[in-house]
Amino acid sequence: MKINNTQPLEYSTEQNQLNILGFWVFLGAEIMLFATLFTSYFVYENRVGNGPSGAEIFELTPVLIETILLLTSSFTIGLAINAMRLNRKKAMLTFLAVTLVLGLAFLGVEIYEFTHYYHVGATLQTSAFTGMLLTTLGTHGAHVTFGLVWGLFIFIQIKKNGLTPATTNKSFIFSLYWHFLDVVWIFIFSFIYLKGMM
Amino acid sequence: MEFFERFAVPHPSPLIYASMVAIGLVIIAIVLGITYFKKWGYLWNEWLTTTDHKRIGIMYIISALLMLFRGGADAVMMRFQTSVPENAFLDAQHYNEVFTTHGVVMIFFMAMAFVIGLMNFVVPLQIGARDVAFPRLNAISFWLYFAGAMLFNVSFVIGGSPDAGWTNYYPLAGNDFSTSVGVNYYNWALQISGIGTLMTGINFIATIIKMRAPGMTLMKMPMFTWSSLVTNVIIVFAFPVLTIALLMGTFDRQLGTFFFASENGGMDMMWANLFWVWGHPEVYILILPAFGIYSEIISTFSERNLYGYKSMVGSMVIISLLSFFVWVHHFFTMGHDALTNSIFSITTMAIAVPTGIKIFNWLLTMWKGKIRFTVPMLYSVAFIPLFTIGGVTGVMLAIASADYQYHNTMFLVAHFHNVIIPGVVFAMLAGLTYWWPKMFGFMLNEKIGKWAFWFLTVGFCFSFFPMYITGLDGQARRMYTYSEASGFGPLNMLSFFGAGLMAIGFIVIVYNVYYSFRYAKRGIGDDPWNARSLEWATHNPVPEYNFAIVPQVNSSEAFWDSKKKGHKLFRGDYKEIHMPNNSGLPVIMAGLFFVFGFSFVFYIWAGVIISGIGILACMAYRSFEKDHGRHIKVKEIEETEDKFGGAK
Numbered sequence: 001m002k003i004n005n006t007q008p009l010e011y012s013t014e015q016n017q018l019n020i021l022g023f024w025v026f027l028g029a030e031i032m033l034f035a036t037l038f039t040s041y042f043v044y045e046n047r048v049g050n051g052p053s054g055a056e057i058f059e060l061t062p063v064l065i066e067t068i069l070l071l072t073s074s075f076t077i078g079l080a081i082n083a084m085r086l087n088r089k090k091a092m093l094t095f096l097a098v099t100l101v102l103g104l105a106f107l108g109v110e111i112y113e114f115t116h117y118y119h120v121g122a123t124l125q126t127s128a129f130t131g132m133l134l135t136t137l138g139t140h141g142a143h144v145t146f147g148l149v150w151g152l153f154i155f156i157q158i159k160k161n162g163l164t165p166a167t168t169n170k171s172f173i174f175s176l177y178w179h180f181l182d183v184v185w186i187f188i189f190s191f192i193y194l195k196g197m198m
Numbered sequence: 199m200e201f202f203e204r205f206a207v208p209h210p211s212p213l214i215y216a217s218m219v220a221i222g223l224v225i226i227a228i229v230l231g232i233t234y235f236k237k238w239g240y241l242w243n244e245w246l247t248t249t250d251h252k253r254i255g256i257m258y259i260i261s262a263l264l265m266l267f268r269g270g271a272d273a274v275m276m277r278f279q280t281s282v283p284e285n286a287f288l289d290a291q292h293y294n295e296v297f298t299t300h301g302v303v304m305i306f307f308m309a310m311a312f313v314i315g316l317m318n319f320v321v322p323l324q325i326g327a328r329d330v331a332f333p334r335l336n337a338i339s340f341w342l343y344f345a346g347a348m349l350f351n352v353s354f355v356i357g358g359s360p361d362a363g364w365t366n367y368y369p370l371a372g373n374d375f376s377t378s379v380g381v382n383y384y385n386w387a388l389q390i391s392g393i394g395t396l397m398t399g400i401n402f403i404a405t406i407i408k409m410r411a412p413g414m415t416l417m418k419m420p421m422f423t424w425s426s427l428v429t430n431v432i433i434v435f436a437f438p439v440l441t442i443a444l445l446m447g448t449f450d451r452q453l454g455t456f457f458f459a460s461e462n463g464g465m466d467m468m469w470a471n472l473f474w475v476w477g478h479p480e481v482y483i484l485i486l487p488a489f490g491i492y493s494e495i496i497s498t499f500s501e502r503n504l505y506g507y508k509s510m511v512g513s514m515v516i517i518s519l520l521s522f523f524v525w526v527h528h529f530f531t532m533g534h535d536a537l538t539n540s541i542f543s544i545t546t547m548a549i550a551v552p553t554g555i556k557i558f559n560w561l562l563t564m565w566k567g568k569i570r571f572t573v574p575m576l577y578s579v580a581f582i583p584l585f586t587i588g589g590v591t592g593v594m595l596a597i598a599s600a601d602y603q604y605h606n607t608m609f610l611v612a613h614f615h616n617v618i619i620p621g622v623v624f625a626m627l628a629g630l631t632y633w634w635p636k637m638f639g640f641m642l643n644e645k646i647g648k649w650a651f652w653f654l655t656v657g658f659c660f661s662f663f664p665m666y667i668t669g670l671d672g673q674a675r676r677m678y679t680y681s682e683a684s685g686f687g688p689l690n691m692l693s694f695f696g697a698g699l700m701a702i703g704f705i706v707i708v709y710n711v712y713y714s715f716r717y718a719k720r721g722i723g724d725d726p727w728n729a730r731s732l733e734w735a736t737h738n739p740v741p742e743y744n745f746a747i748v749p750q751v752n753s754s755e756a757f758w759d760s761k762k763k764g765h766k767l768f769r770g771d772y773k774e775i776h777m778p779n780n781s782g783l784p785v786i787m788a789g790l791f792f793v794f795g796f797s798f799v800f801y802i803w804a805g806v807i808i809s810g811i812g813i814l815a816c817m818a819y820r821s822f823e824k825d826h827g828r829h830i831k832v833k834e835i836e837e838t839e840d841k842f843g844g845a846k
């Protein structure tokens with residue numbers, strides 16, 4: 001393995017650079033994936049059939065909590081990467097752990113939100129609108145869940161192997177993923193919740 | 199017993215039972231054969247676990263050829279059924295199933311696999327790379343495609359085939375009208391292989407952007423590599439749309455949502471829109487690599503450099519952009535206002551312009567060239583006029599008001615076969631013949647190849663040109679039969695005759711493979727066609743590391759320049775080469791995906807959960823695995839190179 005010392009560790013090998021580029025392309029595909037979901041959501045937004053509309057079921061408080069949790073976690077993963085660049089393993093691990101805990105909390109609130117929808121009679125099978133709402137939120141939530149497990153693996157690997165070209169590369173890519181989920185959430189917050197409640 | 203009843207074919211016929219027996223026997227024969235010849239180890243070590251792009255490419259191509267025969271059998275059955283009025287060979291339901299599986303198999307599992315197979319084999323060689331960016335991911339792509347293809351193909355013996363057309367429109371594809379599990383299979387098979395395709399897209403973009411040999415700027419890439427780059431960009435942007443559409447379809451059919459339903463807020467046109475937002479770019483995913491192959495072949499066999507390199511690239515980029523803005527032309531008749539139809543009518547016609555530019559570039563490449571009519575060149579030369587006819591009828595279909603006359607008639611069927619067969623299929627056959635010596639170290643017999651070419655070309659004309667006429671006369675597509683009084687009989691008989699000729703053509707190709715394998719001359723040198731691009735600069739067959747020394751590139755035809763202008767391709771000494779290790783993980787993971795899809799199709803939740811956990815476990819294993827590949831020592835390289843007759 002040739003290591004290029006003029007670059008940050010996560011960019012230091014050829015394969016590492018490829019991984020990062022490949023992941024950016026993957027994020028391009030993810031953008032299309034969520035764009036399709038959003039487009040479909042807008043189509044179904046007012047097609048509520050026999051079910052409730054968005055304004056009837058959305059609750060501001062849990063959504064605000066979720067937003068704050070996820071936005072903060074996006075900040076802390078940034079701090080983690082910063083610590084990683086400074087080669088401070090312990091700080092890096094701490095911020096990564098904080099990120100994951102915040103992500104877990106986000107997921108907890110989202111689960112609460114989903115049970116709320118269930119109780120007010122808004123399920124996948126209620127109408128095209130509720131189905132699409134839950135599919136869009138669910139896809140994002142599934143991404144977060146996947147990210148939590150992935151992040152945990154990276155945590156363990158850094159703990160065991162330290163900050164190597166391999167682990168820093170993974171962490172950096174993970175941070176891209178995590179920021180991306182945050183951006184998607186901002187869209188969800190603005191164009192699903194705020195728009196729906198207005 | 200109740201558990202097993204769900205696997206019964208709902209609408210069986212002697213033909214299906216016969217196929218079941220045949221499939222069973224073939225599987226037993228293969229297993230016994232491999233065991234008898236003690237080939238399991240070889241199969242596992244050399245093929246199933248390989249991460250070598252060349253072998254993966256070859257596996258794609260073999261699978262594509264198998265699928266070509268499956269889809270071809272469907273085609274002959276359809277043409278036989280419609281060859282005379284009121285034929286009773288297939289009933290309406292079976293006819294529905296046959297045209298559905300024909301379309302799906304040909305587009306997804308034949309054409310896509312063939313295109314990706316050739317890309318896999320050729321692109322890394324053309325850019326002077328040792329492999330793709332993510333060799334392991336490449337293996338996963340292939341095995342996911344393969345799992346999807348197999349899942350789709352078991353449908354007709356277990357549970358019933360899909361029957362709502364390859365376009366799978368709702369409400370027809372919903373539970374009310376498509377009562378077997380067939381459409382569930384459609385959703386899962388395409389979902390699984392679609393993920394594989396998306397990964398291919400990512401892999402090749404990274405490969406082409408980052409791994410080109412020194413000196414090869416973007417505008418010095420061979421045209422096939424350019425077409426692959428553009429194609430993979432389309433893949434990355436188009437396939438996620440299909441992923442969501444299929445997910446919504448699965449939810450509707452299996453989890454009781456209302457997305458494409460006619461009640462409770464659902465909208466069936468949503469499927470048609472999503473499908474074609476993916477579907478129209480998809481036709482360009484197929485045709486652009488074909489254009490790339492023709493560019494390579496025409497320039498090689500005219501012994502001239504490609505005319506209008508820049509405009510070739512530019513037109514491809516324009517096509518790729520436009521291809522995302524034309525999808526509505528597939529349903530002009532389904533209730534939009536005139537303005538919408540007009541806009542999409544114009545965008546569609548606009549695509550003909552860059553396409554036309556390419557046609558002229560090929561013609562001008564041949565102009566005053568020293569043309570050699572080899573088999574690949576014959577296909578390319580036939581492609582130009584035949585594809586032009588297909589393009590012209592495409593523009594006819596793009597006239598929204600006129601489309602009301604011939605939408606969903608045999609005219610449409612003639613159009614798209616007219617672009618897909620001389621366009622895509624001929625390109626694949628031409629490319630396979632062209633690169634065959636690079637893959638296997640001997641040439642396919644030219645004489646037999648020419649027979650096959652003529653059978654296919656003449657067969658194609660007989661088969662599809664009559665459909666333009668019956669279509670204009672009002673023969674609808676996808677009808678299992680028609681009355682004597684309609685007068686469609688004779689022309690349909692002609693089509694059947696043409697289909698027969700094409701079938702003979704494909705059989706001749708198989709014979710050619712057999713014949714050439716036995717009798718063709720070996721030791722044909724590295725450059726049997728007197729070609730121009732880098733893939734011909736290495737040995738024949740290609741060593742696993744492709745190039746002992748990474749080539750230096752000066753133009754889009756570096757190899758030609760090295761032959762004619764004294765350009766020096768290989769400078770410097772051998773260095774240790776880093777190669778990826780084999781891995782069994784991709785094939786195991788794809789097996790789990792197969793189980794996952796199959797269980798989901800039949801609502802076997804235990805299977806879904808277990809295989810789902812298995813898939814995640816594979817990913818976890820991958821995350822913790824330490825696999826840094828292996829190094830080929832200089833001494834070993836020297837030995838290999840000497841065996842091939844000295845360093846190149």
Ligand code: HEM
Pocket residue numbers: 365481482484485527528529546547549550553589590591592593595596597601604605606610613614617618621622
């Ligand atoms: C100049 C280029 C082309 C134009 C203007 C064009 C135009 C059209 C139009 C307007 C339709 C819809 C007609 C209808 O449903 O009534 C159509 C259908 C279709 N075209 Fe093309 N096309 C072109 C090239 C191609 C190419 C290159 C391919 C494939 C390689 C292709 C494959 C198809 C397919 C598969 C369908 C319809 C399939 C179906 O409904 O089952 N076309 N085309």
Ligand SMILES: [Cu+2]
Pocket residue numbers: 477478481524525527528
């Ligand atoms: Cu189209």
